[in-house]
Amino acid sequence: MTFEKKAAQCAEYIKKHTSILVVSHIDADGLTSAAIMGKALERKGIEYNTSFVKQLDIQTLNGIADQNPELVIFTDLGSGMLDAISALKLNAVIMDHHQPHGIYEHHLNPHLFGINGSTELSGSGVTFFLASALGDNGDLADLAIVGAVGDLQHAKHGQLMGMNRQILEAGVKNGVLRYEKDLLLFGKQTRPIFKLLQYSTDPYLPGITGSEDASIEFLKKIGIRQHGEKWRRWIDLEAKEKQQIVSAIMQYCLSSGLQACNAQRLIGEVYTLLREREGTDVRDASEFSTLLNATARYDHADIGLAVCMGDRGAKFDEASTLLNEHRKNLVEGLNLVKEQGMTRMENLQYFDAGNKIRETIVGIVAGMSSSFINNRSLPIIAFADSNGGVKVSSRGNHELIRKGLNLGEAISEAAKIVGGTGGGHDIAAGAFIPGESKNEFLRILDKKIGSQIS
Ligand code: C5P
Numbered sequence: 481m482t483f484e485k486k487a488a489q490c491a492e493y494i495k496k497h498t499s500i501l502v503v504s505h506i507d508a509d510g511l512t513s514a515a516i517m518g519k520a521l522e523r524k525g526i527e528y529n530t531s532f533v534k535q536l537d538i539q540t541l542n543g544i545a546d547q548n549p550e551l552v553i554f555t556d557l558g559s560g561m562l563d564a565i566s567a568l569k570l571n572a573v574i575m576d577h578h579q580p581h582g583i584y585e586h587h588l589n590p591h592l593f594g595i596n597g598s599t600e601l602s603g604s605g606v607t608f609f610l611a612s613a614l615g616d617n618g619d620l621a622d623l624a625i626v627g628a629v630g631d632l633q634h635a636k637h638g639q640l641m642g643m644n645r646q647i648l649e650a651g652v653k654n655g656v657l658r659y660e661k662d663l664l665l666f667g668k669q670t671r672p673i674f675k676l677l678q679y680s681t682d683p684y685l686p687g688i689t690g691s692e693d694a695s696i697e698f699l700k701k702i703g704i705r706q707h708g709e710k711w712r713r714w715i716d717l718e719a720k721e722k723q724q725i726v727s728a729i730m731q732y733c734l735s736s737g738l739q740a741c742n743a744q745r746l747i748g749e750v751y752t753l754l755r756e757r758e759g760t761d762v763r764d765a766s767e768f769s770t771l772l773n774a775t776a777r778y779d780h781a782d783i784g785l786a787v788c789m790g791d792r793g794a795k796f797d798e799a800s801t802l803l804n805e806h807r808k809n810l811v812e813g814l815n816l817v818k819e820q821g822m823t824r825m826e827n828l829q830y831f832d833a834g835n836k837i838r839e840t841i842v843g844i845v846a847g848m849s850s851s852f853i854n855n856r857s858l859p860i861i862a863f864a865d866s867n868g869g870v871k872v873s874s875r876g877n878h879e880l881i882r883k884g885l886n887l888g889e890a891i892s893e894a895a896k897i898v899g900g901t902g903g904g905h906d907i908a909a910g911a912f913i914p915g916e917s918k919n920e921f922l923r924i925l926d927k928k929i930g931s932q933i934s
């Protein structure tokens with residue numbers, strides 16, 4: 481069977497129901513997945529409710545089963561809990577791209593068709609194909625691309641690959657998307673240019689990131705001028721000025737000995753949402769995804785969902801306020817990691833953020849910290865305090881994956897041994913473990929990773 485055929489089957493099954501509970505993940509990919517599903521159901525006249533969860537563990541599943549839903553559609557999660565979903569006799573359809581554990585009938589996941597779920601299709605992408613099987617929903621491609629970019633699926637090649645490109649083309653055809661090569665730094669649509677440098681976390685520019693004065697100084701030095709009192713945004717600059725800034729950043733990286741910063745990292749494909757107003761937080765897919773993470777990862781998934789569903793009024797303003805906090809938290813988190821440093825084991829390096837970084841963003845910080853970590857030959861493991869235990873996040877890179885690293889497997893197995901649960905992708909995975917088992921968990925994980933990459 482093909483992926484499309486399976487999507488059509490799942491769509492037919494969904495159509496047999498009249499009331500649906502959509503359960504999704506609290507990040508940009510999860511929000512856009514839920515929004516795509518919601519719009520597709522709405523257009524079919526099927527009633528639904530949406531709920532968001534931090535992770536799908538037994539407790540959460542029990543809570544869902546207690547509501548006795550006619551049908552549950554899981555988006556951007558579920559594949560790690562197939563057996564538990566069966567055991568609870570939940571009537572479910574699962575639209576996910578995480579590494580699957582177990583077997584389930586109505587389960588659409590790229591991994592089952594030899595398609596890589598960490599680079600070629602995200603949760604929102606899977607949901608987009610389902611929505612396309614449900615009806616005429618090609619215009620939802622913009623949301624699907626926001627989800628894929630939120631999961632960093634464009635990171636490996638500096639552009640989206642695999643089935644993600646089919647979605648992209650659907651978006652272009654429907655007049656909702658455009659793509660082109662441009663600077664990858666965050667904030668091109670919305671921020672005065674010095675802010676791009678001040679908040680640059682990938683690459684992390686030592687001496688510039690985090691400092692407004694140093695960022696402004698950097699631009700003045702290379703002759704980029706203000707217009708009167710005002711700094712322009714990236715989208716307001718002339719091509720020549722853009723080129724000048726890119727060269728200067730590369731020069732700066734070189735002289736700071738930053739290996740992680742090269743042309744490939746600074747320039748890549750960027751995705752523009754044509755239905756959105758220029759200069760807003762939702763015009764660029766990457767900025768949009770960060771706006772969404774700023775809501776859902778802070779217990780405000782409802783706000784992010786409203787923005788995905790089209791709210792550009794009160795909810796949108798609330799999201800923008802949350803975004804400022806989120807950006808500050810990320811820079812503070814990165815500075816903490818920088819000060820504290822990483823502890824090295826044989827096959828991994830880790831930091832423990834304790835209660836200084838929120839468990840829902842510690843994974844993002846871990847991923848970003850790779851831009852200033854000298855040792856790229858070890859995956860990064862991060863801990864953060866969580867209610868009743870410890871949250872684990874891990875991030876690898878493509879070089880390590882070529883050597884055999886599979887964080888999803890290693891983390892899931894190690895977590896299980898110490899009485900926790902976890903899973904994810906080869907390149908990024910997470911878990912929740914008992915607080916007292918941190919050291920044992922690290923020992924086991926170190927061994928497992930060692931045997932993967934040996
Ligand atoms: O749960 P979900 O699948 O939505 O999240 C995927 C995670 O993988 C994201 O947090 C994303 O940042 C991470 N990732 C990464 N580096 C990549 C690809 C994905 O850190 N190259």
Ligand code: C5P
Pocket residue numbers: 535560578842843844872873874901902903904905908909910911912
């Ligand atoms: O939370 P974090 O961003 O580190 O998650 C990385 C990846 O691991 C995501 O794809 C997330 O969905 C997955 N994950 C998981 N089970 C957990 C925690 C995270 O599958 N308990």
Ligand code: ZN
Pocket residue numbers: 509510556577602603604631
């Ligand atoms: Zn996802």
